[in-house]
Amino acid sequence: xxxxxxxxxxxxxxITARLLHENGFKVVVVDNLSRGHREAVQPGIRLIEADLAxxxxxxxxxxxxxxxxxxxxxxxxxxxxxxxxxxxYYHNNVALSIGLLxxxxxxxxxxxxxxSTAAVYGSPEKAPISESHxxxxxxxxxxxxxxxxxxxxxxxxxxxxxxxxxxxxxxxxAHPLADMGEDHRPESHLIPLxxxxxxxxxxxxxxxxxxxxxxxxxxxxxxxxxxxxxxxxAAHMAALTHLVEEGPSGAYNLGNGRGFxxxxxxxxxxxxxxxxxxxxxxxRRPGDVAVLTADAGKICVESGWRPCYPELESIVATAxxxxxxxxxxxxx
Ligand SMILES: NC(=O)c1ccc[n+]([C@@H]2O[C@H](COP(=O)([O-])OP(=O)(O)OC[C@H]3O[C@@H](n4cnc5c(N)ncnc54)[C@H](O)[C@@H]3O)[C@@H](O)[C@H]2O)c1
Numbered sequence: 525x526x527x528x529x530x531x532x533x534x535x536x537x538x539i540t541a542r543l544l545h546e547n548g549f550k551v552v553v554v555d556n557l558s559r560g561h562r563e564a565v566q567p568g569i570r571l572i573e574a575d576l577a578x579x580x581x582x583x584x585x586x587x588x589x590x591x592x593x594x595x596x597x598x599x600x601x602x603x604x605x606x607x608x609x610x611x612x613y614y615h616n617n618v619a620l621s622i623g624l625l626x627x628x629x630x631x632x633x634x635x636x637x638x639x640s641t642a643a644v645y646g647s648p649e650k651a652p653i654s655e656s657h658x659x660x661x662x663x664x665x666x667x668x669x670x671x672x673x674x675x676x677x678x679x680x681x682x683x684x685x686x687x688x689x690x691x692x693x694x695x696x697x698a699h700p701l702a703d704m705g706e707d708h709r710p711e712s713h714l715i716p717l718x719x720x721x722x723x724x725x726x727x728x729x730x731x732x733x734x735x736x737x738x739x740x741x742x743x744x745x746x747x748x749x750x751x752x753x754x755x756x757x758a759a760h761m762a763a764l765t766h767l768v769e770e771g772p773s774g775a776y777n778l779g780n781g782r783g784f785x786x787x788x789x790x791x792x793x794x795x796x797x798x799x800x801x802x803x804x805x806x807x808r809r810p811g812d813v814a815v816l817t818a819d820a821g822k823i824c825v826e827s828g829w830r831p832c833y834p835e836l837e838s839i840v841a842t843a844x845x846x847x848x849x850x851x852x853x854x855x856x
Contacts, residue, residue, distance in 0.1 A: 526550045526590050527764070528633075530624070531597030533560025533571065535706050536639065536695055540595065540757040542566045542704065547761065552589050554582065555598065561854040564704060576620035579627045586631035593635040593764055594628060596621065599668075602712060603643065603811060606665035617668035622675060629684055635767045636676070637760055640689040640775060642749075642816055644670040651783065652749075652819040655691070655775055662811055673775055680773045688763040693749040693779035693818045695756055697839040698846030705846030706753075707853030714786060715750070715840060718793045718801055719847040729802040734786050736808035741815060745786035749779040749817040752833035752842070762827040771826060779818025784836050792836045796844050 532541040532553030538560070545551045545568055553565050556575040565571040574581050576598055585591070599617045600606070606613040621638075628636065643666030644659050661667040676687040696715045698705030706716045718732060725731025737744045759778050767773075784792070790801045823829050833839055850856065 525592045525764075525768070526552070527593050527595060528552050528554060528585065528589065528591040529595045529597065530554045530576065531560065531599065531639070532569070532595075533557055533562060533564050534597055535708065536692075536753055536756055537595070537597035538564035538566070539699055539704055539753050540597070540760045541569055542699070543754070543757040543761060545569050550589075552585065552591070554585060559600075559708070561707060563854040564707075576616075576624055579623050582624065582627045583631050586628065586633050591633050593637065593767065594624070594633060595637045595760060596624065597639045599639065601665070601708075603663045603665045604712070606663050606668070607811070610664035613664045613668045617665070618671045621672045625675065625679060625685070634685050636685055636687045637763045637767070638672060638676060638687060638689045640669045640673055640691045641666060642691055642693045642777070642779070642818065644673065644691060647813045648816060651815040652781055652817040653777065654819040655777055655822055677773075686767050686770075687773045688767060689775040690756075690759060690763060690778045691775055692756060693751055693777070693816065695753050696750040697752040697754065697833060697842040699754065700842055702842070702845035702849050705843060705850065709853075714748070714789055715793070715843050716847065718790060719797075719840075719844055721803075722793070722797060722799050722801060723847060723851050725802070727802060729804050732801065732803040734803050734805045735812060737805040738808075739814040741785055743785050743787045746812055747783035747785045747815040747817065749781065749783050750789075750836060750839050751779050751831060752839045755831040755833055758832070759823065759827075759829050762823070762829040766827045776823040776826070777818040777820045778823060779820050780831055780834050781818055781820050782834065783815060783817040789836065789840070792840045793844070796837055796840045
């Protein structure tokens with residue numbers, strides 16, 4: 525099968541593209557490199573540097589490369605930035621996704637796997653969250669993903685497409701070979717921030733900020749569900765099989781089902797690295813919720829997917845190998 529991976533020079537897309545390639549799929553990547561890295565696209569995978577807005581170019585790629593399935597990772601991902609610049613998010617994440625879906629329809633490509641997020645749920649009523657939890661995004665970022673999910677569902681009902689929307693919780697970790705990993709600029713995710721503070725912080729406590737120590741959790745810090753990036757990539761392969769086998773279209777949570785607090789994550793990093801992690805506790809960040817964990821039972825039952833890296837320390841260990849060998853990410 526021929527798979528178009530849009531946003532395939534980014535963190536999750538590039539590792540998924542590699543897994544697909546290693547499993548015999550023909551993979552073409554489209555990425556505008558606004559946030560991704562040319563070096564993240566592995567040899568043997570064609571990278572087309574293009575923006576989602578270039579619908580003529582996309583149509584040509586879909587037809588000339590005989591694309592069967594689109595994996596749509598391309599998006600802006602910063603909750604805080606989306607609060608400050610909502611239109612940027614609605615344009616890039618919603619308007620350009622609609623353009624992509626129109627282009628797919630005109631090129632008769634009918635299957636799509638979409639990168640959605642736990643942020644569609646907003647402030648959860650309970651933990652863990654299942655897919656039946658109300659969709660009440662608390663940021664333009666989360667709303668942009670919920671809107672695309674709605675479009676996908678309506679198009680599916682109209683008979684235009686079949687789709688799987690994967691609602692990722694917190695993607696983390698690196699490729700076990702330590703040659704691919706997380707390199708967001710700016711970085712806002714906890715595990716790379718902890719590890720980079722060890723590499724670049726030089727013992728400075730202010731190098732790592734913990735936002736909120738007074739949440740209603742056992743140690744007062746937020747609890748999140750970390751899922752290894754290779755488990756995410758494997759879930760995309762499972763979703764692809766699910767679509768090919770005419771499984772039902774819909775949204776699926778993708779998480780470990782277990783939560784770890786910020787302090788537990790810091791302790792895991794200390795255990796993995798053998799180094800003390802200095803940090804300061806600051807006030808809560810607007811929009812952060814106390815506990816966010818996934819009930820991922822639906823995808824497990826329907827596709828047979830299971831996480832291979834459920835332990836926090838194994839997730840942190842792969843990330844540490846990557847950051848230690850590449851202290852400046854793909855730049856070196
Ligand atoms: N990282 C996480 O923890 C997480 C959690 C939930 C959901 N997601 C979703 O997963 C997807 C991938 O996340 P990531 O962490 O790999 O992000 P990333 O920023 O590393 O990758 C996104 C890629 O999309 C590309 N891109 C963005 N807009 C584009 C456009 N208009 N045209 C072409 N390319 C464009 C960027 O250059 C980048 O390479 C995103 O859609 C994100 O919302 C990520």
